[in-house]
Amino acid sequence: MIAYNIHHLANGLTLIHHPDFNTNLCVTNLLYNVGARDENSDKTGFAHLFEHLMFGGSVNIPSFDSPLQKASGENNAFTNNDITNYYITLPSENIETALWLESDRMLRLDFSEKSLNVQKGVVIEEFKQRYLNQPYGDAWLHLRPLIYTIHPYNWATIGKDISHVEKAELSDVVSFFEKYYNPSNAVLCIAGKIDFETAKSLTEKWFGDIPAGQKNANNYPVEPIPAQRVEKTITADVPQKAIYMAFQMVDRNDPLYYAFDLLSDILSRSESSRFTEILVKQKGIFNQIDAYVTGDIDKGLFVIEGKILDAVTFEEAETAVLSVIQDIAKEGILSSELEKVKNKAMTSNLFGKTLVLNKAMSLSYGYNIGHINLINEEPEIIRAITVKNIVSVCRDFLLKNNHAVLKYLPSKSL
Amino acid sequence: MNRSIAPDIKPILSIDTRFPDSTNNLFRINSEEGVSKLEIVFPSAGQAGISNKFALGMAVNLLLSGNANKSAADIANEIDALGGYVFKSADYYSSGITIYGLNENISKILEIVKNAFDTVDYSENEIEIYKRNRLSELNINLQKTSFLAGRGINQMLCGVEHSISFKLTEEIINSTSREDLLTAKNTLFQSPYFIFTGSASAPVQEMLESNGFTIGEFNETLHKDEVPISENVKEQMILKEGSTQNSLRMGCVFPERSHPDYFKLSLLNLVLGGYFGSRLMKNIREDKGLTYGIQSSITPYNNFSLFKISCEYNAQFNDELRTEIGNEIARLKNELIGDEELTVAKNYFLGVLLRSFDGAFQISEKFKGAMDSNIDKSYYNSYFKAINTISADDLLKTANNYFKENTLSYCLAGV
Numbered sequence: 001m002i003a004y005n006i007h008h009l010a011n012g013l014t015l016i017h018h019p020d021f022n023t024n025l026c027v028t029n030l031l032y033n034v035g036a037r038d039e040n041s042d043k044t045g046f047a048h049l050f051e052h053l054m055f056g057g058s059v060n061i062p063s064f065d066s067p068l069q070k071a072s073g074e075n076n077a078f079t080n081n082d083i084t085n086y087y088i089t090l091p092s093e094n095i096e097t098a099l100w101l102e103s104d105r106m107l108r109l110d111f112s113e114k115s116l117n118v119q120k121g122v123v124i125e126e127f128k129q130r131y132l133n134q135p136y137g138d139a140w141l142h143l144r145p146l147i148y149t150i151h152p153y154n155w156a157t158i159g160k161d162i163s164h165v166e167k168a169e170l171s172d173v174v175s176f177f178e179k180y181y182n183p184s185n186a187v188l189c190i191a192g193k194i195d196f197e198t199a200k201s202l203t204e205k206w207f208g209d210i211p212a213g214q215k216n217a218n219n220y221p222v223e224p225i226p227a228q229r230v231e232k233t234i235t236a237d238v239p240q241k242a243i244y245m246a247f248q249m250v251d252r253n254d255p256l257y258y259a260f261d262l263l264s265d266i267l268s269r270s271e272s273s274r275f276t277e278i279l280v281k282q283k284g285i286f287n288q289i290d291a292y293v294t295g296d297i298d299k300g301l302f303v304i305e306g307k308i309l310d311a312v313t314f315e316e317a318e319t320a321v322l323s324v325i326q327d328i329a330k331e332g333i334l335s336s337e338l339e340k341v342k343n344k345a346m347t348s349n350l351f352g353k354t355l356v357l358n359k360a361m362s363l364s365y366g367y368n369i370g371h372i373n374l375i376n377e378e379p380e381i382i383r384a385i386t387v388k389n390i391v392s393v394c395r396d397f398l399l400k401n402n403h404a405v406l407k408y409l410p411s412k413s414l
Numbered sequence: 415m416n417r418s419i420a421p422d423i424k425p426i427l428s429i430d431t432r433f434p435d436s437t438n439n440l441f442r443i444n445s446e447e448g449v450s451k452l453e454i455v456f457p458s459a460g461q462a463g464i465s466n467k468f469a470l471g472m473a474v475n476l477l478l479s480g481n482a483n484k485s486a487a488d489i490a491n492e493i494d495a496l497g498g499y500v501f502k503s504a505d506y507y508s509s510g511i512t513i514y515g516l517n518e519n520i521s522k523i524l525e526i527v528k529n530a531f532d533t534v535d536y537s538e539n540e541i542e543i544y545k546r547n548r549l550s551e552l553n554i555n556l557q558k559t560s561f562l563a564g565r566g567i568n569q570m571l572c573g574v575e576h577s578i579s580f581k582l583t584e585e586i587i588n589s590t591s592r593e594d595l596l597t598a599k600n601t602l603f604q605s606p607y608f609i610f611t612g613s614a615s616a617p618v619q620e621m622l623e624s625n626g627f628t629i630g631e632f633n634e635t636l637h638k639d640e641v642p643i644s645e646n647v648k649e650q651m652i653l654k655e656g657s658t659q660n661s662l663r664m665g666c667v668f669p670e671r672s673h674p675d676y677f678k679l680s681l682l683n684l685v686l687g688g689y690f691g692s693r694l695m696k697n698i699r700e701d702k703g704l705t706y707g708i709q710s711s712i713t714p715y716n717n718f719s720l721f722k723i724s725c726e727y728n729a730q731f732n733d734e735l736r737t738e739i740g741n742e743i744a745r746l747k748n749e750l751i752g753d754e755e756l757t758v759a760k761n762y763f764l765g766v767l768l769r770s771f772d773g774a775f776q777i778s779e780k781f782k783g784a785m786d787s788n789i790d791k792s793y794y795n796s797y798f799k800a801i802n803t804i805s806a807d808d809l810l811k812t813a814n815n816y817f818k819e820n821t822l823s824y825c826l827a828g829v
Contacts, residue, residue: 069690073765125704125727129726135554135557237656284546288547307550347449
């Protein structure tokens, strides 16, 4: 049982406190309810570019990093389609440094042309490093627009195209900040060696006078169920054929979410999983094949990706994947097969809770999706998934012939 | 409230850097969180000094691949049913199997693992699939400038004969036989030691003994590599047509951890490129925006260490990047590091150390590393004390002693 306390500030900021006196550290996890799905389709990559700018100094503090490093702390951040998340770990005695820094950049950033121009350069290099300069690196740039037609999950967090990042202007930055970076649109978790009263009074001290703002309404167009299978082939300098199959799944709060997640474990990731056993070992169709869920708040994706052996065609590979799923839809699975992936999920769940930062992230994330106690209830929710749920996921979502297929064809084979 | 004034900070005055002590080959770290980790480490099965590292890696990775009566999937099924995770590792100085599970299941998982270990027959079919998959991975890696540059600099720093420079090829993959695996297993996978992280009340010794492991005297015989002799060629360009970025690696050989200069070099490395606030990051990323990241690092081995700088960046900035790296090294040699910068670096360094000893599972990782490189029990305590006493003057001297003209080898992959 993970204990936590909640305190709401008058300006709308929510504080979650989790005590853990087994550590000498404190962590802060500050989640802003804004991600790439909040971007304009002609100004994508902005939420992530903005995350970079959050380290460029704030209204009263010229450098974010060095005072924190001086306090023996470490920090980082990530942006995804749904949220932007900033986290700090430091010795518990120095917790106030973390709150001072986080509150000042929530109050107001020090907007500068120089910082914007530098970070555009950094993000462009990040774009190349992650997406362009490695084989198959651009898969998600192609896959998203293939399956999302109206929902903003249509583009990747890094942006649709480098030019969007290049064209960002300071006025865009300021208005983005004013719209989303305010206490009403954030949740702060303080965890570790600190009691609730101290956490509360320090949060009031540093965040209490920040003006309230608007909470993000989080209204997005609902992506319709795809009408048909779509596909795209990319010819690229890659060593072998690869296939990505993406299926629309349910949203994060749907009870079936965990059925998709468990199904991905039944299919891949263990020597005993179906894809490994049937498609890699018995039939020799793939070198390597994985199934996973994207975990988005709105309707996400169930993805299967694999590297195909030279002698096998795309059609054979796709048919073989679907036949494994058909088999589950038709024959079901033994309860022992479901039990084993649940047991593994329980173990990794418990290991995850040995790190205080993980707990702080889970609590903030749970709060943001309207399910603060998720961290404690998740094991039971997973336990409650039935064989019927797994069969229904296969039959009702994965076998509708309405998935997206992305194929990589090595240019040297032409 | 004046927001421009930083809250007071407290320096880290002490860190409990104790490692588990033991009179035999079982080391225990206590943790009461309901989960356990058991590492079975084979100290003689390290890659150092082994000519065919690929055979060793395959022997380790196929340890649970089964036999005629029980397949890899059967074994995995039994482990999965208990919610267990088993990872195999082929590290530079040791190989091992690590088991993760709920406290109540660890003993049963161990039994499955030990049985599989004793009866593995390395079937041709498993070997063929393994080879096919590694070849696929190799071909993907060969398309990456980061992989090519990393491999290139290792060879330049250590020479082609050194086991750090091992270069996997399709030919090595194809020519490695079942016999090689059996030999590796029978000769190298002997005399393990154990690191258990979990409940203080768990009967670990009984569990290991009942599975046929011997708990007894621990005499680790460590392999010591030759100190590498760097190649005379100091510059190399590996062409990779069509790259959108270049990968740069620079480096040289530094002394071993027990050397009196090692702590100074560690701090010097931190200031230069060892953290987000480093000079290279500030100059090349935060001031000029030329890269997503530039780092320097020191990787310790038993009787030497390797210093490297790495960066992925836009090829049009080749000259600028090289000049700026040169400037930053020259600054370390010519100017004293200011008080504020040195304090920030030291405090950050101690924070890293504090975090790596915070929590049983963190300590177990640190301990395994310490065992591999044979550092003595007081090492991290000395480290802690030394960092506090190093002066700017010490660092200036150290920089001048270690960064001479033409010290650094330079390897570039890309266009």
